[in-house]
Every structure is written in C-alpha cells, then in structure tokens.
Amino acid sequence: MAYQPIENYGIIGNMYTTALVGLDGSIDWFCFPTHDSPSVFAAILDEQKGGRFKISPLVNGGDPNRLSCKQLYWPGTNVLITRFLMPEGIGEIIDFMPVGISTENPTYHGLIRQVKVERGSMTFSVECQPAFNYARDDHEISVTETGACFHAPSISLGLVTNVPLQQQDNGVFTKVTLEEGQTATFVLRELEAGTCGLPLGHLETTGLFRHTIDYWHRWLSQCTYKGRWREMVERSALVLKLLTYEPTGAIVAAPTCALPENLGGERNWDYRYTWVRDAAFTLYALLRIGFTSEAARFMHWIESRCHECSTGSCGASGPLQIVYGIDGRDLLTETTLNHLEGYKQSSPVRIGNAAYDQLQLDIYGELMDAVYLYNKYGVAISYDFWIYLRQILNWLCDNWQRPDQSIWEVRSQAQHYVYSKLMCWVAFDRGIRLADKRSFPADRAKWIAARDQIYEEIMEKGWDAEKNAFVQSYSSTALDAGTLLMPLVFFVSPNDPRMLKTLDAIYRSPKDGGLVSGGLVYRYDVNESADGLEGDEGTFSMCSFWLVEAITRAGYDDPARLEEARLLFEKMLGYANHVGLYAEETGLSGEALGNFPQAFTHIALISAAWNLDKALNQKHRV
Template sequence: MADETPGARAGEGPRNGPGGRRGDAPRYLPIAEHGLIGDLRSAALVGTDGTIDWYCCGRFDAPSVFASILDADRGGSFELAADVPARAKQFYFPDTNVLITRFFADGGVGEIQDFMPVVDGSREADRHRLIRRVVCVRGTLPFRARIAPRFEYGTVPHTLHLDDGQAIFDSPALKLALTSTVPLEADGQDVWSLFKLGEGESAVFAIDRIDDDVPPRFCAVAEAEREFNATVAYWRRWLSRSRYKGRWREMVHRSALTLKLLTYAPTGAIIAAPTTSLPEQIGGERNWDYRYVWIRDAAFCVYAMLRLGFTEEAEAFMTFLSEHVRLDDPDTTAPGGPLQIMYGIDGRRDLPERELPHLEGYRGSAPVRIGNAAVGQLQLDIYGALVDSLYLYDKWGQPLSSAHWDGISALVDWVCDNWDQPDEGVWETRGGRKAFLYSRLMCWVAIERAMRLAQHRGLPADTVRWGTARDDIYRRIMSRGWSDVRRAFTQYEDSDILDASLLMMPLAKFVSPTDPKWLATLDALGEDLVSDSLVYRYDPQASPDGLQGEEGTFSICSFWYVEALTRAGRIDEARLAFEKMLTYANHLGLYAEEIGHAGEQSGNFPQAFTHLALISAAFNLDRKLG
C-alpha cells in the first residue's frame, strides 16, 4: 500500500482555521490518492490525508455536498486527520469496500474507518448514512476535524444549528445531520473539533440525510461497531459468490467490488464513474460528467459480472433496460435511433450539459461540467455491446423473455437499415461524424449475436435479411477498412489512421486472432499507439476530435491490448503487459480513465470501463496460461 505524507496535495495551502487542514497543506491531492466508499446509491472519495473530497448525497448524480476535489476553497470538504505530523497509509478492509486510512506519528498510530452502510429498499434506505470511526490503536494521538458542506455544487447557502453533539446543516433542497461522540464547535457555517484519543479509544462522526420522515439519529460508538460489522459482512457475503480463482484474484476482486459500488440499487443502473470533470489533461477542457448510464459501459459491465458469476447484477440491469430504455418496445422511428447512448440513473433521457464557472476545477482545470451533451450523439456501436451482453445473459444467466426477444429483433432490424451511417463513434468525438470502423464492427456483432441467439433458442427471426446485412458489413470492413499503405485496419473507412478500438476485432470474434491481416494490424498498433504497454486511443493530430489539448493513454485500451496479445498466442508479451498495467493502479487497486506521461492517473475516478476490461483480460490470460 502506498503511504502519503501531509504534503501530498498539489498547490498552495487554502484556508486556515480551528480544527481545519494544516496551514501548510497543499490544495489538491493527486487523483489517484483517493479511495471510494458507497452504499449502492451514492459514493464518496476519501483522500489519503483523511479528507472527503467528493460526496453527492442520496444519488450519484445529485448536486455535491463535498467537492473540494473540484475547488479546494469553494467546493466543501470533511477533513479528519491526526493533528500532528504523521505518515498516512490507506487500504481496504479485506474483501470489502470499507476504507481504512492509518496515521503513523511519534506518539502513536490511529486510523479512520470510512464506510456507508448498505440497506435494503425499506424506508431506512432514505437515510443515506456516512460513518467515520476514528480509532487510536497504539499510544496516544490528537485529531482534528472540520466539516464544511457546500450545497448544490457550492451555489446554495445553508444554516447551521449546533446543539449537544449534533449539527444540522439546513439548505432548501437538502438537510444533513452530523452527530459526533466528541464535542463540536461552530465556525460560521462550518463545525470543527479537536480531540485526543488514547490506545483503544474511539470517536464516531456520522452524517445522515434527514427530513420529516427520516429524523436525526445519534450514532454511538456501539452502534458504529454494529454498522461496521454489518457492512463488512454485506460486502464479504456478496464477494463470496465470485467464481474467479485465478492468479490475479486480489485485483480482479477489487475491480468487481468497484463495479458493484457503481451500481444504483433502486433501478439496477450502472454508472460509468462516480465523479464529474476530473480532467484528462491538467488545465485542459476535456472534463466530462460520467455519473450516468452509458449503454456501452453498462453492457460490458454485465459481461464482466457474468464472467465472475454475479448474475443478480445482470438481472438488475435487464430490469433497468426493460423499465427505462424500452428494450421491450423500442421506438425505431426516433430520429437518433431507438436507443440513446446514455441515460440518467433513473432512466431519464434529458441530460443537459452546463458549466459551473464559480468552480475553478481540479488544479485549475476548467470548465467544470454537469450533464453531458454527448447524450444526443449517434454511436452505432452501442447496439453491438447491448445485444452481445443480452446474448451472454441468456447463455449464463436467465433465458430472455419473448418480449425481450421482440425488442431485440426490432433493434436488429433497425441496425440492418442504418449500419452504414456515419456517426460520432465510440470515443464521442466532437469533430464531426465519420464512417468509424468500430461502429461497423459492433453493428456486425449486434446482428451476428442475434442470429446466434435465434438459432440456439429456436426464436423467430428474419435470418435471410439479417444474414445479408451481416455479410455486407463484413465485406465493407474488409474492403474499405483495410489500408494497403499501413498494412492495417484503420479508424474509419478509406483512411490510413490507426485506432485502438480495433483491438476489439478479435475479441468480438469478427476476425481470427491469428489472421495475417489482424496480426499486421496488431503490430502496427504496437508501433504507433503503444508505449510501455500503455495504449493511446488514437493520434488527435492525425485525426482531430474537435477538442483542444492532449490526453494520456486510455486504460481500457491497454487491457484490450493484453487480451488481443493473449488471443494471438503471444502469451509472454501479454503477461508482461498485464503485469506492467497492474503497476499503474493506485495503492488500492483502482484506476481512473487515463494514465499520463509520468504514470499519473487522470480523468474521472474510478472508471468502470477500465475495471471491467481488467477482469476480462485477467480471465482470458489465466485460461491461456492454464
């Protein structure tokens, strides 16, 4: 596990105040210096210095309460740490999503146990409780805490009512109760505490969403102990269902636990990431809101979960599709196609994008955005990802219903009519539509998997029409997607530009992994887009994407590369590339979207896409190694 000193934050020290962050503490931790906790409804990022830098109460896409990761001064935070110079280390309680941050000082050793209890669909699920238990495990240590919420992304003021160990933060749309087993003091609209613990002593802070139906409830030391044990038991019970017994069990299981954290239990939605606007490049504009359900990401996530034996998560996502995406009765007359590329976690279709100019962005990386304008893009690849996941769900989970099959048939009919349209592509470029090869590939997958499903189950299908379209796509890719100049398949038709999404060609079973044309493409990708096992999506200079600045290597592509090498029989290369990728994980085994030039993680964190690709790469590499 990585250790971190109080000097890990980048930038100048912000405010100084009673119980607050040390005056010499820099303003921003590296993105990777965080752990994630959650309750299958919302999530929080906890820094290695003990500060909660990001928290949206009740829902992943709710306005933030703590957002100092996007603005150290105006975003709000929950600081909690040893009040003396100390080294800090962070780890997950084994086989759980309970996060432990330990402080090592001359006077002793203490730790913070951060977790959010997971409850069922009862009224108690509306409480949305976050518990921070502080324990001195050796010697004696002083601690400091400062709780400074900033509601609605820091735009809405609140009032503070402090009385007898309880603070009520009251804003028009959200009311939070903070209870504490140590004394609290007011400082304007914030509260702080300085306290000392001896060996074996503990203190508890608990934040609850409250309203007329959910009253404040004190969290005593004994109750915190019960909640801790129940939360540990929940996560261990869930993980025990995993079928993975391979070489990289710890990393695969951490990825599975992370994907589960990104599930919104009330609807079965699976989000792409729990954060917004963490930059792909410091100071750049590639900052997006990922707290929504991408059909592609969620479908791939279902594949990863099914691989490990977690069929309930796949079934919950099927429910989301049926109830909110109209999978049973898709509107094939909609101008943008029967499916949007993304939806809200409650199934809403409208996700207007806007900027928050009052927030400076992570390390000055403006703009901070909420909502996502890409919702209106045409991305044809989503149909292949979805139908493939439904095919696998029928194979490994539960047989699809007749209504589901009617919906799938309608989607495939639409794909047969529309596969040759130009679109924005898998990378959501804002540089205009093109005839992207990956989109063609996944349209082929949609038709091929549907035909396979129809044959396996004896389901009614227009197989003559579907087969004709499938074969037309294959021939089109082989003729116009191949460049004699590059001796490789290319990003879009009649071009000479490479793209890492092509790594999916053998993974999707479109081409043999040892086909000479594919092996030539794999070599070309290795020469042009791979750097020490890390893979760039494409070259934005050669293929402008409508955005300024550069980006790092894309971690999902790096794991696709591992899998492509594996399937090509280049096992030693694949294993080395995989082991190298594991060194780029953070101290907890988590990945953001991208990795920068110095090995730093960038983009929204943690990223579902990356973790599901890790699971798939590990599974297939294990199988080849025997």
C-alpha cells in the same frame, strides 16, 4: 489546501451513492442521496469553494515529515481505513456506509467516520464544510448538543457526533484528543424531523461496522474466479458493486464528473450515468466471475430501456440513446459550472452529458452481444423482449451505413468509423445466432445480407494496405485502439494475418506511428484524429487491458505472445493506485487522469485476467 492527486483517493459507498476519501483524511467528493445528485462536498473540483469533510491529526511543530499516511481496505470489503503514523502514536479513520441492514434504519444512507487511536495519543482536527448543489446553494447551520444541522433549499443534513462542535464560516470545526483505545464517531445523514438525532454509541457503531463487513464478505464469496490475480479481480468486482444503483441495477461509468483527461484542458466530462455500450462488457465480466444476480439486474435495466423505445418514434440518434440516467431518465442536458475552477484549474466543469443525443451506431452491437451472452450464460430472454430487439435490428438494417460519432463520442464531424461498422456486424451476427438458438421469428435473410455486406466493406475500406492495419475510419489512415476488439467479438481470428499486423502496428511507439508507450495504450493519436477538442490526453487504461486480451488470444498457439501478454498485464497492474483503483487514463508521469474510479477499466481488467489465466492454464497442461 493543495489538491490531492486523483490517485490518492479511496472510495466508499452503499449502492446509492459514493464518497472519495483522500490519504489526508478528507472527503472531497460526495453526492447525496444518489450517484448523480448534486454534490455536498466537491473540493476535488474547487479546493476553496467545493466543500470538504476533513479529519486529520495535528502535527507537533507543523513538520509534515513527522506524519506518514497509509490507506487500505478491510480485506474483501469496501470499508476504508486511513491510518496516520507519528512518533506520538498510531491513529486511524474507519470510513464506510452501512449496507446489509434494514433500509428503515436511519443510518442506512449515512456516512460513518469512526476515529480511533490504536497506540499512544493523538489530537485530530475535524472540519466539515458542506457546499450544497455544487457550491451554488447557501445553507443555514444550527449547532446542537449532539452535532450540527445543515439546512439547504433542496436537502438538510445532520452531522451527529459525541464530540462538541463549533461553527466556523459555512461549516463546523472541532479538535479532539484521543488516547489509546478511545474513539470518536461522526455520522453524516439526512435529517429526521428537523433534528440531528442521537449520537451512535460504541456498541451500535461496532454493530454497523460488523454488519457491513459481513455483507461484503458474503457478497464477495460468490466470486468464482480463483486464478493468479484474484485480489485485483475481487477488488474490481467490489468497485463495480459500489457503482451500482440499487433501485434499478444500473451501473454508472464513474462516480465523478469533470475530472480532466489532461490537466488544464477541456476534456472534462460527467460520467455519473449508465452507457448502453457498457452492457456487453459488464455482463461478460460479471457472468465470468459468478455474479449472476448483478448481471440479471443490469440486464433488466437494459430491457426496460428497450421497452421504452419504439421505432415509430425514432429520432435522429435512433431508437436508443447511448447513455441514460441511473433511474432511466433520458434528458442529460449538459451545463458548465463556471463558478468552480476545476481540478487543478482544469475547466470547464461540466455536469450532464451532451453526448446523450449523439448517433453512435456501435451501441446496438454491444446491446445484442449483451443479450446474447445473458441468454447463453444467464436466463433465457422473453419473446416480448425479442420483439423490441427485432425492431431495433430492422431499424439498424436501414441505418448502419450512416456516419456517426462512434465509441469515443467525438465532437467533430461524423465519420464512417470502423469500430461502429464492426459493432453493427456484431449486432446482426448475434441477432441471427439468438434467433436460431431460440427459434425466434426473424428477418434472417435481411440481417444476413447486412452482416455480410458490413464484413466485406470493413475488409475493403477499413483496411489500409500501406499502414498494414485496420484503421480508425474509412477516410483516415489513423490507428484506433477500438480495432483491438475485433478478435474479442469474433469478427476475425486472433491470429488472422490482418489482425496480427494490426497488433504489431498498434504496439509500436507513438513516435513510430503506433499507440503504445511503455506498455500503455492511447485510444488514438489526437494529433492525427480530429475529435473537435483541444489538448492532449493520457493513455486509456481499458485500452491497455484490451491489448493484453488481444495478444492473449493471439498467443494460444504462440508462447512468445502469451508471455508478452502476461508481462503487459502484470505491468498494468502496477498502475493501480494504493488500494487497487484505476482512473480512466494514466498521464505521462504515471498519474491518474479522468474520472475515478472508472467502471470500464475494472471491467476490462476482469476480462483480461480471466482469459489470460485460462490461456496460461491451457499452456501448462500442454
């Protein structure tokens, strides 16, 4: 079996975990019971060893041209339909994880696959080959009248079905022929008392399906965005909800690990954790489109991390880590799975993330911006929370001048990155504003002095007169897409001459010294900025949306720029996959690269759509 392109997948989930379902009907990635648990199916990382759960029609004569595959979401939900069209008829798989029912229901954490034939007749091949603990653990199989039981050292799962199964190698296999109107149901869930349980009847499956559809419709009805790109904004919101961990409110950066940023390269990271820097961007996006409850839960998760830290026990990386486990754990030791070949032979396959103990000073600006936004648009923060924030800001006063690894988490020598200094400025600016807004006691004189010093230092050392642009670091002439956020965080005016010149410099083609290729944005030039890693990478999708928003804001008094922002945004929408999902990056030929789907990209899409729609509305009113 060949690897599916990354963009061929849809995603389902239940706010505890997710699964990737390919256009060929194969679930090639599934961690259980949580987002960051070891994998059960990981064929996306090793097609031979990783394990999969594939349901696909048998094609007469083996001619692939006789089969057409389509995939779509039930409108306004995270229920995925994979449809197969052949001369013999039309069949489909409805994949979902139940939500909106009692957590005591044994199917609540189950994965349901309902196979049906809408027209004609079709024979399906069903193959379930689990490979527990990233294909490191052996398991035992017992086939019963109601399915199959898989027993591994760490967990046991049952595949419950009304179709007879037979053991094949390390899994089970069957063929089932369905006529028009007939269905077959497969439920994968944790075993109860050592038995697989009873198969779901048609009425019970239909009830779970309707409950799940109703849950997603009710949840999405909270969305207040009614603008030009409503469908894509709503899909992005649904993705963010799927990437939530229900018990804590944390949102993972992506549900996958080790998908490569360039094929055959080493830029393969584990994103199944929660980054502090995502907080401000996430809070802004959720609050802008009406999801206040999700914003509140994420803010609570952030507050818990701040309460756990104390300046008296700061390590070299400061009072906060840059990234935590979804349950708040702080040790994310990075290891490699050398027995897995990686997606299309892209190794190493990494789990854990060694960046957790890096010094990245920008996170304090993103933290304070998130708190400021939540206090303004959500709920007023408590005095107890303020005590910890005040301690963090005082620590930052003594440490903002240190070099760090910044937003891109480079694995080379620390630098004085302009983006990090920018976000340190944001930290003090928001802290001062918040203290004044709430009349909190604060070390105002100290914070104001630090804020002003940072501002002047960025203008002096972060600006390159020959390049006519803000650059990546004080010691570099390289451009960096992070500077696109300067007007977004109100460091400079969107039409400040320096910002406009920076926009123009970034907007040039890479061969002319810029970062934009065909409307898509590289985060920086890897040939000009040593980041400690080998190989190239694709354009960063979130940076493309940052460019849209920066041009949008510059276009409030420049209609030509505003139209350019709209053109770029709508062009970028065309790089989503067939069900509206984005990976971290886009490759040279338009293929998806990196972990998938990426929350940060969908957050940036929401922000760009909201601000561009607002700007266009104001233009038309004028």
